[in-house]
Amino acid sequence: MAWLYPFWIAHRGAGKQAPENTLAAFRVGQAAGFRGFECDVQLSADGVPFLLHDDTLERTTNGAGLACALDWATLQRLDAGSWLAPAFAGEPPASLAALAERAVAGDLALNLELKPSPGQSERVGTGVARWLRTHWQAPCPPLLSSFDPEALRAAHAADGGWPLALLLERWQADAPQQALALHACAVVCHHASLDAAAIAALHAQGLKALSYTVNEAAEVRRLRAAGIDGLITDQLDLRDA
Numbered sequence: 001m002a003w004l005y006p007f008w009i010a011h012r013g014a015g016k017q018a019p020e021n022t023l024a025a026f027r028v029g030q031a032a033g034f035r036g037f038e039c040d041v042q043l044s045a046d047g048v049p050f051l052l053h054d055d056t057l058e059r060t061t062n063g064a065g066l067a068c069a070l071d072w073a074t075l076q077r078l079d080a081g082s083w084l085a086p087a088f089a090g091e092p093p094a095s096l097a098a099l100a101e102r103a104v105a106g107d108l109a110l111n112l113e114l115k116p117s118p119g120q121s122e123r124v125g126t127g128v129a130r131w132l133r134t135h136w137q138a139p140c141p142p143l144l145s146s147f148d149p150e151a152l153r154a155a156h157a158a159d160g161g162w163p164l165a166l167l168l169e170r171w172q173a174d175a176p177q178q179a180l181a182l183h184a185c186a187v188v189c190h191h192a193s194l195d196a197a198a199i200a201a202l203h204a205q206g207l208k209a210l211s212y213t214v215n216e217a218a219e220v221r222r223l224r225a226a227g228i229d230g231l232i233t234d235q236l237d238l239r240d241a
């Protein structure tokens, strides 16, 4: 497939300048000139896709317990902004539907990280892929990534039309083969273990190489020289590094 994604991808909406995975974060990222965004996607108990990084609600909302145990009507009433700063008080968790509207209006290119809680892999992979088929209208299809091969397999089985990426916490010699077996078009690897040889091994198989979460200029220069295809960052001012 043609590679449709910008080199720079803002992490969790827009790094750390606004509450992660909320619409406020995407607003801040867009204002800083970003078009590419990574965010974390789960399913509520009643099957609504929404954005949250953690399994539980405590760190980034005023709720408690497992997020996937609650229905969307309850989740959308939570405050997902106060934890970061009073200025964001009342900012609700974002539904994927709200983000999909923003993607149309802003021509966004999204990397949706499938982030299932334990036991939710198949449900999240299947649910998100099917939801997208019905609801996604932006020109750029979202890149679905996950650390969880089961979620990627389920997404592919539910709808083979979405581009997939395998996420890795560290480079593995058989990463290209793993990615190809999952029908992925890219590997997104933590920057610490990614080097020119690894990137060349991906390119040799026709795979793209992306890296997270790259927040230092020297690391940007190293990975650029090594041939990286895209970087996920919290630092909105790194793009000239």
Ligand code: G3P
Binding pocket: 011, 012, 038, 040, 053, 113, 145, 167, 188, 212, 213, 232
């Ligand atoms: O998708 C890249 C990156 O977001 C993976 O780590 O923990 O920030 O979701 P995490």
Ligand code: MG
Binding pocket: 012, 038, 039, 040, 113
């Ligand atoms: Mg993520």
